[in-house]
């Protein structure tokens with residue numbers, strides 16, 4: 111036992127240097143949500159749990175941070191490691207009516223918030239893992255590594271969440287089936303219950319008489335909104351108020367768990383450093399418990415350089431427009447004198463050859479001071495990443511166009527420029543074969559063909575003349591509410607696009623215009639879509655465009 115405890119410290123989840131991602135990556139959305147938590151281009155995952163005591167979803171009896179952690183546990187603990195089934199797969203969404211999942215308001219609040227970030231690019235299960243990372247950051251918990259690639263279940267999985275009346279043997283068996291030994295079981299419970307409360311109305315048998323109102327919140331320790339080891343210290347010193355330790359014997363599951371190895375682990379966890387590192391270990395284990403069919407990525411580290419919201423467009427006069435910003439990670443860099451930094455984008459033309467004078471210049475962004483990252487105030491210093499943004503807005507003749515670019519960074523007048531070529535891949539790739547035309551596209555306030563539940567969406571795209579004979583379609587992923595279900599459904603609709611002579615819009619030289627109209631349901635106005643030219647191996651895609659960018663406007 112002792113030797114494992116020592117080795118647990120040695121395997122503390124240090125932020126080891128994993129391979130950089132190559133852009134575009136399947137994990138780009140994950141990486142953005144993880145590292146763009148505050149400031150410029152923030153994705154806002156912290157808003158449901160910051161500060162740690164925050165009452166999420168407008169429910170003053172629910173602590174958002176605790177709700178998100180309890181969701182992680184109830185979803186993953188039904189895993190069967192030897193069968194390769196269950197784990198963190200959001201199957202809990204289909205299991206809410208089970209008695210073992212009593213107190214579902216917490217799961218609703220969790221999934222309800224995280225579903226605002228849900229799309230075809232990121233699963234609810236991945237968002238639950240990112241939510242855990244965020245809670246640990248906001249509440250003062252350990253720095254954990256997070257992997258991506260979880261896949262959501264489409265139906266309920268097996269049952270088996272341990273409950274407060276279960277025997278020590280049943281709990282050990284349950285955790286063992288999910289892949290957690292006795293030490294890890296004890297640490298998981300101590301680390302999980304450092305946040306939050308028992309709700310008297312949901313668990314009257316634990317709370318006892320006179321404490322069964324929805325406003326009766328019974329904390330596990332004296333610091334329910336701090337990720338610390340007060341729960342352990344108070345248990346060992348015999349002055350704990352943990353209702354699962356000092357409540358009725360029948361429901362004293364925490365007491366049974368803590369005694370499962372005769373207090374050895376609890377004694378060890380009195381050391382705050384040991385608590386933090388062992389909690390980091392068990393939370394990584396919980397997040398990474400997935401069905402055997404799921405292949406998780408390496409731990410996601412921030413891109414040193416990443417294009418942010420890059421958009422290719424086309425003007426009627428035949429110029430490619432290219433707008434967006436470049437994200438620069440400041441981790442090891444002194445950000446002093448940032449206004450003097452020169453961030454440039456040398457690019458290759460459409461034949462992939464470097465050309466003279468083909469360089470896009472950027473300017474430091476000014477919104478939010480031009481900074482973002484995940485250095486939310488309550489995140490500990492050691493986990494914070496600051497990211498600076500440099501904006502560009504280029505116009506390039508379509509005849510030469512652009513196929514890829516590098517980013518060069520000069521931090522002072524005298525320094526040599528550093529070149530970033532996208533993890534050694536020779537540049538950040540772009541395609542100019544099919545271009546969604548944002549100004550010419552719109553969702554108007556009009557009903558679609560007299561159907562008052564739909565709005566008229568018009569999509570216009572330009573396709574290179576040499577591909578004009580190939581079919582063009584757009585695939586919209588409508589994100590729509592589902593009756594009796596807390597997370598939106600993603601419904602793919604494919605709409606063929608027709609060649610369009612562009613009444614009132616000049617045909618850009620070298621391109622053919624295509625257009626389609628579609629009735630977008632009122633509940634799905636914030637969806638995403640791809641415009642695709644060709645079929646099968648020959649497809650080119652302008653992907654992951656947002657209906658929100660063309661919402662409530664007229665077509666030009």
Ligand code: HEM
Pocket residue numbers: 172173175176177179180183213216272273274275281298299301302303305306307308309310312313363367
């Ligand atoms: C034998 C295992 C466990 C049992 C029997 C158990 C039981 C309970 C019970 C009865 C509650 C009260 C729920 C409510 O009133 O809303 C609770 C809350 C909670 N549990 Fe557990 N738990 C166990 C393990 C875990 C683990 C491993 C974690 C996470 C790592 C966890 C995280 C939480 C959190 C964060 C809360 C507070 C929820 C809130 O404040 O809304 N639990 N647990």
Ligand SMILES: *[C@@H]1O[C@H](CO)[C@@H](O)[C@H](O)[C@H]1NC(C)=O
Pocket residue numbers: 114291292293294
């Ligand atoms: C629990 O698992 C760890 C590895 O995570 C191992 O080192 C330790 O010996 C195990 N403890 C028990 C009680 O089996």
Ligand SMILES: *[C@@H]1O[C@H](CO)[C@@H](O)[C@H](O)[C@H]1NC(C)=O
Pocket residue numbers: 129130131132135533534
């Ligand atoms: C980044 O580049 C390294 C070295 O070429 C490579 O091993 C690694 O797979 C690349 N990373 C990704 C995510 O492609």
Ligand SMILES: *[C@@H]1O[C@H](CO)[C@@H](O)[C@H](O)[C@H]1NC(C)=O
Pocket residue numbers: 213214215218594595596
């Ligand atoms: C949770 O959400 C579901 C689906 O919207 C709903 O049926 C259920 O009543 C909600 N539960 C609670 C406790 O709010």
Ligand SMILES: *[C@@H]1O[C@H](CO)[C@@H](O)[C@H](O)[C@H]1NC(C)=O
Pocket residue numbers: 323324325
């Ligand atoms: C719960 O407590 C609130 C506030 O003290 C009170 O207004 C309410 O009537 C109580 N509800 C029940 C069911 O006792």
Ligand SMILES: *[C@@H]1O[C@H](CO)[C@@H](O)[C@H](O)[C@H]1NC(C)=O
Pocket residue numbers: 345346347348369372373
């Ligand atoms: C475990 O610790 C508790 C709290 O200090 C104590 O009351 C109990 O006697 C201990 N049990 C064992 C077996 O050491």
Ligand SMILES: *[C@@H]1O[C@H](CO)[C@@H](O)[C@H](O)[C@H]1NC(C)=O
Pocket residue numbers: 332343344347349
């Ligand atoms: C519990 O007892 C310990 C040791 O005497 C003390 O440091 C701590 O403040 C007490 N905590 C509570 C909540 O009473």
Ligand SMILES: *[C@@H]1O[C@H](CO)[C@@H](O)[C@H](O)[C@H]1NC(C)=O
Pocket residue numbers: 456457458464514515516529530531536537
């Ligand atoms: C990007 O940098 C790589 C490596 O230095 C180089 O091979 C490539 O030609 C550059 N691409 C552009 C567009 O400058």
Ligand SMILES: *[C@@H]1O[C@H](CO)[C@@H](O)[C@H](O)[C@H]1NC(C)=O
Pocket residue numbers: 433434503
């Ligand atoms: C880019 O510049 C053009 C011309 O000055 C301007 O009309 C357009 O709004 C700018 N686009 C962005 C995204 O800043």
Ligand SMILES: *[C@@H]1O[C@H](CO)[C@@H](O)[C@H](O)[C@H]1NC(C)=O
Pocket residue numbers: 425427429505506507
């Ligand atoms: C097209 O781009 C070129 C090169 O960037 C620029 O000189 C020209 O003014 C642009 N034309 C229009 C109409 O924007």
Ligand SMILES: *[C@@H]1O[C@H](CO)[C@@H](O)[C@H](O)[C@H]1NC(C)=O
Pocket residue numbers: 459460461509510511
């Ligand atoms: C690209 O290559 C083609 C075929 O070699 C050539 O006709 C064309 O002029 C080149 N375009 C540019 C922009 O260099």
Ligand SMILES: *[C@@H]1O[C@H](CO)[C@@H](O)[C@H](O)[C@H]1NC(C)=O
Pocket residue numbers: 554556557558559566567568627665
């Ligand atoms: C949708 O809007 C477009 C552009 O405003 C218009 O041409 C078309 O007639 C409308 N279609 C329907 C079905 O309302």
